[in-house]
Amino acid sequence: MNKMRKWTWLRRLVQVLVIGLLLSQLFGFKFFSGDLNASNLLGIPLADPLTALQYLLLGQLAGKILLGALLITAFYWLLGGKTFCSWVCPVNTAGELLDKLRHWLGLPERKLDHGLKYLVLGLVLLLTPILGYPAFAPFNPVGQTSMALAFGLAGALVPLLLVLAFELLLYRRGWCRSLCPIGAFYALLGRLSPFVVTYRQDQCVNCRACARACPMGADTLNGPLVQKEALVTDWDCTRCGSCIDVCPQQALQYGWKLKRKGRKDQ
Structure with a gap:
């Protein structure tokens, strides 16, 4: 596997x-x-x-x-x-x-x-x-x-x-x-959820494989990739894990909002 x-x-x-x-x-x-x-x-x-x-x-x-x-x-x-x-x-x-x-x-x-x-x-x-x-x-x-x-x-x-x-x-x-x-x-409901996909800008190489893999469309990942937020904050994120699976640098991971806040959530 x-x-x-x-x-x-x-x-x-x-x-x-x-x-x-x-x-x-x-x-x-x-x-x-x-x-x-x-x-x-x-x-x-x-x-x-x-x-x-x-x-x-x-x-x-x-x-x-x-x-x-x-x-x-x-x-x-x-x-x-x-x-x-x-x-x-x-x-x-x-x-x-x-x-x-x-x-x-x-x-x-x-x-x-x-x-x-x-x-x-x-x-x-x-x-x-x-x-x-x-x-x-x-x-x-x-x-x-x-x-x-x-x-x-x-x-x-x-x-x-x-x-x-x-x-x-x-x-x-x-x-x-x-x-x-x-x-x-x-x-x-998901907008209020503590469970999110987190983003590490320092590990990202901007290959955009995650954006291509997202079944909800590339815009779902604009928060991290464009606005450099530490979380995927788009309401349409389904937590499917596709972006996490394809990221070669492991810049995307599942996490908890209380531990890592994006700029817009502060």
Whole structure:
């Protein structure tokens, strides 16, 4: 195993384990039940915070769902918010595989404004009480894909297929980078997280391998590379570890914000 890719290998393992966890129900295992909207793992309730927030706006939030959402929120606050996107989300896992096909086909890379996802998140929260049901639920590719894996519902894969077609034919990683309201929620949460990618300017040779490797786009690393900050402070950082894996000088590492503050955080 290439030691320079240890985080990528570990992330792939976690992605496979998540898919295996969802599929386990089809084979009769009982330690896990549910999907990524709401589930139970070894008796511990878990719930998607955005789904829970929509039900809260409707006044229909059950106690176990609230507890599950708080547990998940606390977990991803500690580990960086969008860690969910790169390590757990099955839509991102499929999108990463599709990205390799895009590269092989030599398709052009058109971009959308990353800020659009915050507008989508706002619309979801605005429309939910107006419509009287969770506005994002029927279109949620994360929840629907996890339902398809957990319960063998092939029809639930339609949102995922639409996302993949959109990212293949129109905008590279357009959904994950620019439109997903779940990603927007976790980006806001990650901004407050103590777990970050740290940067050592004295070890950097400015090869920009990290910027080329970042699945969220080169601008995510502007804090260290352009503004010479000691942390990757961009909200879209998914803590995927790709930049750490490819850095030949180990100038990038995982760390804790309380120990090393970037200039803008002082």
